[in-house]
Amino acid sequence: xxxxxxxxxxxxxxxxxxxxxxxxxxxxxxxxxxxxxxxxxxxxxxxxxxxxxxxxxxxxxxxxxxxxxxxxxxxxxxxxxxxxxxxxxxxxxxxxxxxxxxxxxxxxxxxxxxxxxxxxxxxxxxxxxxxxxxxxxxxxxxxxxxxxxxxxxxxxxxxxxxxxxxxxxxxxxxxxxxxxxxxxxxxxxxxxxxxxxxxxxxxxxxxx
Numbered sequence: 001x002x003x004x005x006x007x008x009x010x011x012x013x014x015x016x017x018x019x020x021x022x023x024x025x026x027x028x029x030x031x032x033x034x035x036x037x038x039x040x041x042x043x044x045x046x047x048x049x050x051x052x053x054x055x056x057x058x059x060x061x062x063x064x065x066x067x068x069x070x071x072x073x074x075x076x077x078x079x080x081x082x083x084x085x086x087x088x089x090x091x092x093x094x095x096x097x098x099x100x101x102x103x104x105x106x107x108x109x110x111x112x113x114x115x116x117x118x119x120x121x122x123x124x125x126x127x128x129x130x131x132x133x134x135x136x137x138x139x140x141x142x143x144x145x146x147x148x149x150x151x152x153x154x155x156x157x158x159x160x161x162x163x164x165x166x167x168x169x170x171x172x173x174x175x176x177x178x179x180x181x182x183x184x185x186x187x188x189x190x191x192x193x194x195x196x197x198x199x200x201x202x203x204x205x206x207x208x
Contacts, residue, residue: 005033012043020091022048026058036062050120051077053089065091080125080151081105082118094120102127104149108137109156111149123151131158133182138190140166142180156182164192168202175200 001008008030015024015038027042038060046053046067056071068088075082075089075096082105087098095117102116104125112134113127131147133156134140145160157179164175177194185191194200199208 007031007033020048022046022091024060038062048091050094051075051091067091077120079106080118084116087116096120106149106151107154108135109149109154110134110136111147111156113147125149125151131160133158135182135190138166140164140182140190140192142182142192144180154184162194164194166192171203173200173202 010028012025012027013029015029017023024040024044024046026040026044028040030039031037032039038058040058040060041056044053044055044058046058053067053073053075055069055073057069059068059070060066066088067090069084070086073084073087077094082096082098083103084098084101086100087096087102089096098116099114102113104111104116104118106125110133111125111127111131113131114129116125116127118125126146126148128146131144133142133147133149142156142158142162142164144158144162147156147158149156159179162177162180164173164180166173166175175192175194175198177198178196179194181193181195183191183193200206
């Protein structure tokens, strides 16, 4: 549509980005030449050497390289998997921001929260609001108001009414503190440190 400066397709198309080598496919798409914005819907796939994106609805601005998601979306980047139902990802910098049902998974670690940010360059995920870090191997869960997970050294931190729950046989250990830190010890096990206003309890033990 020359008058509206729009190009539209409804029966699948493949778009190749010569600038970064990525390819995109979707069933439906609209390109607004005036705003340099693509709107893609239904079976959206973006493939790049550094990442891949699978989504239901994507708005992509060619000037900024920012992709906005509305609907279930998976982003795969090296050994990190990210999921959201609303958020954005900047293809050049690798910055992801997720504001609905956000999840960042790295190995046995899963970070969730009301708002999440992932920095590809630094390998750090941060969360705000109802933050939960799960370790499926060590069978522990840490909750709090804010948190982060660093991929490089497998370090996690949660603060703001932080709480740890860990299975110990048939019982569970509960540990509270202002801030909790989780790191790998020399034996490859999870070592948790609590600081300030610490309380802990299980069926046969409690302390402050």
